[in-house]
Every structure is written in structure tokens, then in C-alpha cells.
Amino acid sequence: MKKFLTLALVAAFMTMSTVAAHARDQIRIVGSSTVYPFASYVAEEFGATTGNPTPIIESTGSGGGHKLFSAGVDMNTPDITNSSRRMKTSEFDKNMAAGVKNITEIVIGYDGIAIAFNKTNPDINFTRKDLTLAVAAEVPVNGKLVANPYKKWNEINPALPAKPILVYGPPTSSGTRDAFEELVMEKVTKKMAEYGNKGYGKIRQDGIYVPAGENDNLIVQKLSKDKDAFGIFGYSFLEENADRIKGASVDGVDPVPANISSGKYPVSRSLFFYVKLAHLDKVPGLEKFVDMFLSEQMIGTNGLLKTIGLIPLPDADRDAVRARWSKRQNLTKADLAH
Numbered sequence: 200m201k202k203f204l205t206l207a208l209v210a211a212f213m214t215m216s217t218v219a220a221h222a223r224d225q226i227r228i229v230g231s232s233t234v235y236p237f238a239s240y241v242a243e244e245f246g247a248t249t250g251n252p253t254p255i256i257e258s259t260g261s262g263g264g265h266k267l268f269s270a271g272v273d274m275n276t277p278d279i280t281n282s283s284r285r286m287k288t289s290e291f292d293k294n295m296a297a298g299v300k301n302i303t304e305i306v307i308g309y310d311g312i313a314i315a316f317n318k319t320n321p322d323i324n325f326t327r328k329d330l331t332l333a334v335a336a337e338v339p340v341n342g343k344l345v346a347n348p349y350k351k352w353n354e355i356n357p358a359l360p361a362k363p364i365l366v367y368g369p370p371t372s373s374g375t376r377d378a379f380e381e382l383v384m385e386k387v388t389k390k391m392a393e394y395g396n397k398g399y400g401k402i403r404q405d406g407i408y409v410p411a412g413e414n415d416n417l418i419v420q421k422l423s424k425d426k427d428a429f430g431i432f433g434y435s436f437l438e439e440n441a442d443r444i445k446g447a448s449v450d451g452v453d454p455v456p457a458n459i460s461s462g463k464y465p466v467s468r469s470l471f472f473y474v475k476l477a478h479l480d481k482v483p484g485l486e487k488f489v490d491m492f493l494s495e496q497m498i499g500t501n502g503l504l505k506t507i508g509l510i511p512l513p514d515a516d517r518d519a520v521r522a523r524w525s526k527r528q529n530l531t532k533a534d535l536a537h
Contacts, residue, residue, distance in 0.1 A: 227279075228256040228278065228280070230277075232283075232415055233283040233415070237307065241497055245491055251488075256281075261377065262372040263372045268473065274481060278474070279472050279473065283374030284374040287535075302529065308498055310510060312432070313431070315445065318442070322448070329355055334366055334384075334408045336403045364407050365427060366408045366428070367431070372413065375433060380402070382466050422444050460513075473530070490524075498512070
């Protein structure tokens with residue numbers, strides 16, 4: 200997997216390196232597969248209405264996007280990276296070391312991580328503990344951590360189906376995986392003495408959890424065919440494919456917009472993109488693209504992106520994001536600590 204990811208990132212980087220290291224006229228964006236549909240929608244509208252070329256967007260995963268973004272400020276590096284989780288401090292340090300000193304952080308809205316399955320099946324409720332015990336590499340048995348022995352859901356919880364555990368989920372490069380590990384696995388294991396009351400997020404590699412790449416539509420296709428399987432991806436893909444799949448409730452809460460935006464749904468998160476300010480005066484239209492993305496038309500309460508699954512921010516939060524962008528406010532390491 201790591202070898203494959205490295206090759207994929209090299210390929211993406213080589214593609215972008217074909218652009219001369221001087222000013223170019225096309226915006227280049229990398230990063231999260233979850234943010235990809237929203238960024239693509241804005242990019243198409245931008246290309247159709249402004250006279251600028253439609254931005255090129257690559258779905259590299261959040262981690263892959265941050266790696267490409269932090270390579271420097273040359274024009275063969277991306278202008279924007281999408282991210283389904285906040286930038287890590289280690290990624291911030293890499294940016295600073297590479298001379299990427301001026302970055303603005305943009306929050307576009309909320310997303311819930313759906314635990315999806317074939318629509319023909321009965322509704323199901325998972326606790327976060329159920330999900331952790333299903334996919335963790337090691338689990339407690341008789342007071343000790345052992346290699347995960349669970350093969351069927353009812354072995355974890357008798358209330359769950361007596362069906363094989365099969366979960367299609369994001370790869371290690373994905374921000375969705377990072378968020379799932381943090382919001383589900385680490386939350387649960389910090390309360391368990393067997394893990395030393397520390398967060399644990401290592402996922403099993405015995406074929407029960409299947410990394411399915413950065414194209415979440417492929418997971419939807421698998422769930423459409425396999426009635427026993429579950430998939431992990433962002434809410435927008437659940438919304439777009441409601442005719443074929445549905446979402447499990449988690450800790451008794453359904454993955455619906457009201458629950459996601461309020462934080463009641465326990466696997467909710469914010470969605471981000473990061474702008475390289477050193478490129479603003481070198482790439483025509485870059486400022487206009489961000490302005491369009493942050494417009495009420497796109498991310499507002501009744502914005503166009505809501506129709507494809509984005510959960511809008513409250514009015515005051517949207518205003519704060521726009522104010523930060525209007526000031527070209529630099530991201531600091533202290534910001535990431537909050």
C-alpha cells in the first residue's frame with residue numbers, strides 16, 4: 200500500500216511538473232476525495248462563467264494532497280489542497296521548512312462519515328465500540344490485547360447480524376480514514392484499560408477491512424452488489440446514492456444533515472481547503488475561484504453545494520471564514536492546536 204501510494208504521488212507530482220516553473224493560467228488543486236465533488240462543482244462553474252480555464256483537480260487523498268502542497272512554492276506545486284481533516288502540525292512544519300510560509304485555511308462546511316450498506320437490508324445501529332472491535336488490528340480478550348479474532352458481527356455484539364464482517368474503507372492517505380480513527384477508534388480505546396487508556400487507531404490487515412482507494416464511488420458500487428458489506432465514506436456519497444444505499448445509525452443517531460451540523464451525529468467533522476498565498480499574484484483567477492467557492496451561491500444555507508451533500512456552516516461561521524480570507528490571514532501552528 201505504501202509503495203502504491205508513493206508511486207501514485209510521484210505520478211501526480213510528475214504530471215504537475217510538466218508545467219513550466221513560471222506563471223501559468225490554470226489553477227491546480229489536489230487532495231481529499233470527500234471534498235473533490237464540491238471543488239469540482241465550483242471549478243466547472245468557474246470555468247463556465249468567468250472566462251478562466253477550468254481548474255485541474257486531482258483526488259489524491261488528504262494526506263497525498265498535503266504532501267504535494269508542502270513541496271514548495273514553485274509553480275509546479277499545487278495552489279490549493281483539499282482536506283477532509285485539519286492540517287496536521289507535522290504537515291505545517293513541512294510547509295514551513297519548504298518555504299511555504301503563507302497559507303490561509305478555509306472551512307467550507309460540515310460532513311458526516313457514513314457507515315453505509317445496501318438499501319435492501321434492515322436498518323442497523325452500531326455503537327462506536329462495535330465499529331472499533333470490528334476493524335481494530337488488536338482487541339481485548341480476557342483482559343489482554345490479541346490479534347482481532349472477530350469474523351462475524353454477532354461475535355462482537357449479539358444484537359448485530361450473524362453475518363461476516365466486511366468493510367470497504369478509505370486508504371491510509373485519506374483524511375476520512377484519519378477522521379474515522381480519531382472520532383471512532385481513539386474515542387473508544389481511550390476509555391479502555393486494555394489499551395492503556397490511550398488512543399488506538401491501527402486497522403486490521405487480514406482482509407476484513409478492505410482499503411478501497413480514493414474513489415468512493417467504487418465503494419458505492421461494491422455495496423450495490425454485496426448485501427453483506429459495509430462502506431465508510433463521506434455523507435455526500437450517501438446523499439447522492441440514496442436509491443442504492445443507506446447509512447447505519449451510530450450510537451443511536453442517524454446520519455442526516457441536522458444531526459451532522461449540530462454535532463449530535465458522533466462521526467461529524469469539518470471540511471477544509473488550504474490556499475498557497477504565494478501563488479495569488481501568479482495564477483490568474485485564483486482569488487476569484489476562492490471568492491466563488493465562499494459565496495452564498497455555493498456554501499450558503501441554500502447554496503448549490505448543499506444539493507450535492509455539503510452541510511452548510513452557521514451564518515456567523517461562514518462570515519468568519521470569509522473575513523479570514525479577505526484579510527489573507529496566515530495559518531499558524533497555534534491555530535492547529537485548537
